Amino acid sequence: MKEELEKKYGLLTAIAMVVGIVIGSGVFFKAEKVLLATGGDLPLGILSWFLGGLVMIICAYNFAVMATRYEKVSGVVDYAEVMVGRKYGYYFAWFMAVIYFPAMTSVVAWVTARYTAVLLGWDIAGPQAMTLAGLYLIGSFTVNAISPKLAGKFQVTTTVAKLIPLGLMAVVGTIYGLRNGVMIQNFTSGAIVEVSGNPLFTAVVGTCFAYEGWICATSINAELKDSKKNLPRALMFGSVFVVFVYALYYVGLAGAVENEVIMAGGETGAKIAFSTVFTNVGGTLLFVFVVISCFGTLNGLMMACTRSFYAMANRGEGPASHIFSNVDKVTNMPTNSAIMGVFMAALWLTYFYGANLVETSWFGNFSFDSSELPIITIYLMYIPIFFMHIRKEKELPVLQRFIMPILGIGASLFMVLAAIVSLGEKIIYYGIIFLVAMVLGCVLKGKKKEEIS
Template sequence: MTASETGSAAWPGRLLANGPSVSVIVATAIVVADMIGVGVFTSLGFQVKDIPSGFSILLLWTVGGLVALCGVFSYGELGAMFPRSSGEYNFLSRAYHPAFGFLAGWVSATVGFAAPVALAAMAFGEYGKSVFPEGSPLALAIGVVWLVSIVQLTGVKHSSSFQLISTILKVVLIVAFLAAGFAIGTAQPISFAPQAGDFAHIVSAPFAIGLVFVMYSFSGWNAATYITGEMHDARQNLPRALLAGTLIVMVLYVALNAVFLHTAPIDRLAGQLDVASISGSYIFGDIGGRVVAVMICVGLVSSISAMMWIGPRVMMTMGEDIPALTIFARRSQRGAPGYAILFQLAVANLLLFTRSFEAVLDFIQFALLFCSFFTVLGVIKLRIMQPDLPRPYRAWGYPVTPLVFLLVTGFMMYYLLTERPLQSFLGMLMMTSGLLIYAIFHKRAESGSAA
């Protein structure tokens, strides 16, 4: 396989030493695990404050899922065309230029995954106090990150088993919570059928702003693209994993919000962050908070595992292309990119100790949206500029589905620029620093070749 077939045109890529070993089921589990964090358990209170309508809330989450699916179709086409790990680093390099790919890879490999890992770990520590009252949230957070990292270092086989088991347990607990809510929860006077005033809610500014935060809860639908090179028959299985994982999460998200509204009075939920705990107290009584805490903690373990798996693959792939980063491309006999995993572990621990992960998350949001926007735009560009490229999978609904995704993502970027201009500017600075580092690495590579 030539360099042009495996990735960046600037540096030679190389085959993974251990070959593909991840099944479509495990890849689907990674998508589900990466998507379901704490967002769905905390967002509803702020949505019902301005949209006190059961139908409108469920439609909001359904629309969010449909927009995520629009992204899935485009990423599926690119992943089948260019089956290599690392997500946007690979796609933007191929659709535009290796410098653009490096920009995305730089954000992802440094803090793009480490910051969400730290946030999820800190949430695990906070919820874990209900299960381990004597435990320090920071100690629990650091402990879970180290535990998951050790599993990742043991190799792809053990990572696959751990990911699949933890994700299945996560889904089983959520389904059990849903069943209990509908079976033993006291029904509230709320209707999920369309009502006379719903149209006004749907076309309102709160609905549009609510969609921004719903889309954050759906982020992670592209998770399997970061391990494409480790998948069996990625050209066929990657689109399937992305689609199946996103559909599963979409159904769970709509059902969870329905249960929250079905079991707890809307005036108790409005403006509250811990809507899942409030709902749990109405379903299970005094132990409801602990039940929800256990469910969220188990879910967060699988989320951290997914991000500690896929994040280092960006640095690994960059190491395959860039001589200065070669150390991160080294893999153990069991397929684990050890140095890349340890690097992400170190950054996540640093963010936890300095409590700076929330600030980092604020300023990388714009950069992540920017990269996703241009990745999907790349599908349109390649269809026009290189129509004869082999496309084992073609985006369903093209060009409508990519345009829908671009419209919503563009609105989210506009929202961040107007509501969080400083954080967005810092995100732009980080991307710019990536371009400067790329130029330095590229110059060194050229000097080495000339010598």
């Protein structure tokens, strides 16, 4: 008899996946980019954080509605299949398995290593940092593959830990900035330097990485107790909570140091802010919690990455479905899927290094930030799901059937437009890579042997 994934996670783990994956590396990693994109215009930067958060909340609400009605194997892939069709569900799953999950996981592995390197005074793109990135990637995979329950507990623990530096900076940084006048100066100085293009769109695209990851919580749909109730609760509570925390942290950061310091500090900008408010010793200690928060994000993404090939194989589709559909009887983990997932993440880590961290790119024009464009792609792929939700869900009330899906389509289009305006021709070269990946998925699709009821 075929081994199935058991119901081993509760509501707390689901919330921890939403909050723990979203809050972590991105808010520290992208805060400086948002300021650079807006030329140091703090109110415009805050607006971009709110817009990015609004997009997340709208999309999360729509998937929360779907989660109350459908429970199969892998959340968002199930919704794509139910709403648009079996073929679309497969290609959505293929994209998640070979591009989205491994690309996100690999970037966060490097970001975790990056902040470790900042603590130790190493080059963030040097051999030490890249070795650590690989070690963190394998370590996260090992925990998830050997003990998925331990990975769930780790996710909850790191979620609590990562709120410590954010909460302290939000409260103490705000008070500190109001007392010494730094916050008023940052809010009223306007743009410090001139920027090209559309600064708001560029900043919003920058926030998309910081807000992304909530969709990963749907990957444990089949392993979540009372999924039809707990998954929607986790999506909505987690999304709103994240926006609230981000806004307060960003304001607190504005009270810690001048915008020019954060913009010039690069990878050390966040550490400078913490050290300024909490002294060097306290700042360093709190920055350790920043690194821990990145570990939590990496763990949550790896939880999703290791299950991505299983989502296809369980439907009898994709390459070697008879291999990737196997679930280990001891660990209750799709081990073969997990191995393939970490291999794909290693490939994307190699790409990220060669495209973004070396002086001369290995890939020429085909170099892009793999922490952003895959996210924009997934928003584009949400649109058919929202559209078919309007057509099919006739028994739902007006808010859930029409208003929120239409807002979801508008929010997704906004993200795509922002990417086109801010990234330009890079999208074309990324599009070529995307099409090649999809064609490969078509070749390896195979025939579905049975319907999943």
